[in-house]
Amino acid sequence: MKHPYAKVAAAIAGVLALAATSVAAPAVFNVDREFYPFYPSLIKWNKSPAEFTPPADCGGCHEKQFREWNGSVHQLAFLDPVYQGELNKAVKAVGHEVTRQCEGCHSAAGMVTGEIKGSGLAGLSPMALGGVSCDICHSISDTTHWQTPSHEPENGSMILSPGLSGKGGTDLVKRGPWKPSADCGGGFHKCEESSLHQQADLCASCHQVYHYDAHFPLEATYLEWKHGPYAQKSILCQDCHMVDTATFKRTADEFRKPERGEYHHYFNGANYLLYYLAGAAAERTGDRELVASLKEKYQMAVEHLKSAAALEMTPVYRAGQLSELKVRVKNIRAGHNLPTSLTNVRQMWLEITAKDEKGKVVLASGAVQKDGTLPENTRIFNSDGMGKDFHFAVDPWVVTAFSRHDTIPPHGYKDVFYGMNGAKGAKKVTVEVKLRYRQADQKVAEALLAAVPKDMNLKEIYGLEKVPQLPVVDMTMERQTFQVRK
Numbered sequence: 225m226k227h228p229y230a231k232v233a234a235a236i237a238g239v240l241a242l243a244a245t246s247v248a249a250p251a252v253f254n255v256d257r258e259f260y261p262f263y264p265s266l267i268k269w270n271k272s273p274a275e276f277t278p279p280a281d282c283g284g285c286h287e288k289q290f291r292e293w294n295g296s297v298h299q300l301a302f303l304d305p306v307y308q309g310e311l312n313k314a315v316k317a318v319g320h321e322v323t324r325q326c327e328g329c330h331s332a333a334g335m336v337t338g339e340i341k342g343s344g345l346a347g348l349s350p351m352a353l354g355g356v357s358c359d360i361c362h363s364i365s366d367t368t369h370w371q372t373p374s375h376e377p378e379n380g381s382m383i384l385s386p387g388l389s390g391k392g393g394t395d396l397v398k399r400g401p402w403k404p405s406a407d408c409g410g411g412f413h414k415c416e417e418s419s420l421h422q423q424a425d426l427c428a429s430c431h432q433v434y435h436y437d438a439h440f441p442l443e444a445t446y447l448e449w450k451h452g453p454y455a456q457k458s459i460l461c462q463d464c465h466m467v468d469t470a471t472f473k474r475t476a477d478e479f480r481k482p483e484r485g486e487y488h489h490y491f492n493g494a495n496y497l498l499y500y501l502a503g504a505a506a507e508r509t510g511d512r513e514l515v516a517s518l519k520e521k522y523q524m525a526v527e528h529l530k531s532a533a534a535l536e537m538t539p540v541y542r543a544g545q546l547s548e549l550k551v552r553v554k555n556i557r558a559g560h561n562l563p564t565s566l567t568n569v570r571q572m573w574l575e576i577t578a579k580d581e582k583g584k585v586v587l588a589s590g591a592v593q594k595d596g597t598l599p600e601n602t603r604i605f606n607s608d609g610m611g612k613d614f615h616f617a618v619d620p621w622v623v624t625a626f627s628r629h630d631t632i633p634p635h636g637y638k639d640v641f642y643g644m645n646g647a648k649g650a651k652k653v654t655v656e657v658k659l660r661y662r663q664a665d666q667k668v669a670e671a672l673l674a675a676v677p678k679d680m681n682l683k684e685i686y687g688l689e690k691v692p693q694l695p696v697v698d699m700t701m702e703r704q705t706f707q708v709r710k
């Protein structure tokens with residue numbers, strides 16, 4: 225006969241065995257540090273005697289492409305004072321080993337060669353300062369998207385192969401989307417046709433930014449595209465961001481790919497703030513050609529934003545009385561969500577004003593306040609980040625989840641309802657609604673620009689005595705008049 229406590233002992237043993245099994249279970253995000261020697265950057269570098277080529281050298285033969293790239297967000301990726309402020313804060317908070325993740329995409333050559341050792345620009349070569357330069361994109365030979373800890377593109381999961389070594393020596397090899405001509409490279413480098421350069425996977429490496437340890441997607445632009453209608457129609461990142469504004473609109477509206485001659489090295493999107501700051505710097509140096517280029521790129525970015533969304537207003541009546549106003553915000557042209565990228569910093573919001581027939585304001589929301597901040601009742605489309613303790617967080621090295629994620633998918637919409645009780649007693653109301661956008665919350669931008677490294681003097685470079693109110697773009701606007709009694 226078994227001891228009366230035998231069953232209890234067996235049950236306890238089973239629980240302990242289960243606990244031991246759970247402790248020994250493999251991690252959700254396994255990291256092969258031999259495979260990824262620059263971790264948390266997931267770049268791989270096929271190192272050889274072939275050196276990276278500075279962008280000015282490329283411009284000697286590819287003048288048109290160099291002129292388009294110069295002043296682009298790719299060229300400015302490492303020079304961006306907002307990025308440098310964030311990088312400087314991150315180095316102090318979590319150390320340079322972690323911030324290599326950021327450097328891997330903002331200056332891949334500078335990171336893999338070990339030239340960049342933290343924030344700041346002093347003493348760096350033109351190659352490191354060149355950010356996402358010609359030789360970075362055209363040296364990509366493959367990706368490791370499937371091997372990453374998340375098994376998705378993240379944090380620069382690309383392979384850089386600027387050249388190949390063989391018995392005959394070392395050759396520079398540059399890759400592009402088209403079959404090369406017989407004289408391609410002019411004897412300076414060899415040319416290879418690359419199917420990768422005709423895919424969105426090329427862009428995915430750096431436009432999927434995950435937390436360095438928790439592998440939470442802080443930026444998921446590629447996945448937003450991949451899970452939407454533009455991917456289904458084979459419209460890629462390049463088809464909207466490497467073309468002029470008219471071609472972008474046609475591509476987005478008709479799902480028709482651009483012709484070969486319509487592609488340019490603009491890499492234009494919504495980051496007009498970077499063009500705005502760079503334009504101020506170019507003015508101070510007297511580079512008239514660059515000033516003109518940046519003004520053009522600034523306008524292109526603004527036009528991208530103004531083309532991306534649409535508004536609809538619908539009155540809601542109850543018992544014959546205007547009760548609510550429904551505002552529908554539609555993403556009509558962006559191949560990814562609106563907004564995208566670092567959505568816990570970006571701000572896209574509604575500003576609404578309703579007046580009765582006498583001009584009295586009966587509803588107001590979303591107007592920028594004197595200090596540049598938005599009122600608490602503003603209807604805003606972005607995300608709220610939180611850290612491991614589930615408390616609100618902004619810094620990307622802290623954010624491991626979103627407590628609120630409110631963005632609009634491609635060809636999707638969000639409805640917002642505004643109560644109209646203030647209109648009682650009026651005969652009609654005229655409503656004006658604007659969809660507005662800026663790169664960041666005013667206070668966040670002030671904090672980042674205040675944190676730039678010492679060798680980036682904002683007054684000397686940009687003429688900034690203090691951080692001004694961030695420029696705001698009105699993406700679209702609607703005005704309608706409604707009867708209060710139906």
